[in-house]
Structure formats: structure tokens, C-alpha cells
Amino acid sequence: xxxxxxxxxxxxxxxxxxxxxxxxxxxxxxxxxxxxxxxxxxxxxxxxxxxxxxxxxxxxxxxxxxxxxxxxxxxxxxxxxxxxxxxxxxxxxxxxxxxxxxxxxxxxxxxxxxxxxxxxxxxxxxxxxxxxxxxxxxxxxxxxxxxxxxxxxxxxxxxxxxxxxxx
Numbered sequence: 001x002x003x004x005x006x007x008x009x010x011x012x013x014x015x016x017x018x019x020x021x022x023x024x025x026x027x028x029x030x031x032x033x034x035x036x037x038x039x040x041x042x043x044x045x046x047x048x049x050x051x052x053x054x055x056x057x058x059x060x061x062x063x064x065x066x067x068x069x070x071x072x073x074x075x076x077x078x079x080x081x082x083x084x085x086x087x088x089x090x091x092x093x094x095x096x097x098x099x100x101x102x103x104x105x106x107x108x109x110x111x112x113x114x115x116x117x118x119x120x121x122x123x124x125x126x127x128x129x130x131x132x133x134x135x136x137x138x139x140x141x142x143x144x145x146x147x148x149x150x151x152x153x154x155x156x157x158x159x160x161x162x163x164x165x166x167x
Contacts, residue, residue: 073158081155082133083112083123086144095120098144105143109136110156126155 087098095113099122102111106124114121124140127133133150140148 076156076158078154078156079128081153081157082127082130082150083125083153083155084127084133084137084140084148085151086122086124086140086148088119088121088147090118090120092120095122098122101143102140106139123151123153126157128155128157 086102087095089095099111099113102109102122102124109125112121112123114123125133125136127136130150137148137150
């Protein structure tokens with residue numbers, strides 16, 4: 001039955017198990033060698049990716065960027081700055097009259113009617129620096145020599161065409 005070499009079944013099972021491992025190892029090494037042979041050194045696409053896309057995709061991306069830029073430029077943005085406060089009264093009609101006159105005299109400047117009970121405050125300008133507010137105050141003082149002063153405020157800025165949209 002068993003040859004004289006093997007003294008018992010256990011020893012025979014160990015030998016068969018070792019042979020199975022050896023066979024599997026040899027087949028694995030040969031398999032890896034075969035796979036390596038599929039990508040030879042002359043293969044030009046080894047370290048690169050080729051993307052095939054419709055050229056209209058670039059047009060859509062550019063159009064979306066243009067729309068995002070337009071939306072960004074059309075929205076109001078705020079930062080801490082200064083305004084010139086022209087009047088502080090509890091008479092609403094007087095406050096509206098001052099605002100109307102400011103709009104006529106300074107059409108390029110924004111004017112604001114702020115109600116803090118019981119007072120109506122009229123402020124003008126969106127000045128980023130205190131110096132800009134000082135310059136505006138000098139101009140406003142020609143029409144309103146009294147009670148004109150600079151106040152800190154959250155101002156509205158409209159970004160220019162030079163500003164970039166961060167993506």
C-alpha cells in the first residue's frame with residue numbers, strides 16, 4: 001500500500017500538502033509573468049490617460065463660468081466701512097426732504113434712510129476708508145453745514161470687472 005518511504009498516513013499528507021503549495025506557487029509566478037508580458041516596454045499608454053470628450057463640454061463649462069461671473073458682479077457685497085450721517089430727526093417728512101436733496105446733489109452716491117425709534121437718520125455714501133468719508137463730508141458740508149459727521153457702517157460694495165470669481 002504505502003511505499004516503504006512513508007511510515008504513516010500523516011507523513012504522506014504532509015508531503016502531498018507541500019506539493020500542492022509548490023504547484024500553486026509555480027502557477028502564480030507563471031501567471032504574474034504572463035500578465036507582465038502583456039504590457040511591454042514599447043507601450044506608449046503606460047503612464048498616461050487618454051480622455052475622449054465631446055468638444056461641446058468645454059463650451060458648456062465656459063458658458064457656466066460666464067454666468068457665474070455675471071451673477072457675482074450683479075450681487076451686492078458688504079464690508080466694514082464708513083458713511084456720512086447728514087441728519088438725525090424725529091420728523092419723517094424732514095428726513096425725506098433731506099434725502100431727496102442729497103439724491104439731487106449727489107446722484108452717484110447711495111443715500112440711506114434708517115429708522116431707529118424714534119429717530120430717522122439720513123446717511124450717504126459707501127466709503128471704504130475714513131479718508132474717503134472725510135472727502136465726502138467736506139462736499140456735504142457745503143449744503144448742510146451743521147450736524148454732519150462720519151459713522152462706521154456696514155457698507156455695500158459692487159465688485160468691478162477686474163475682480164475674479166473664486167471657484
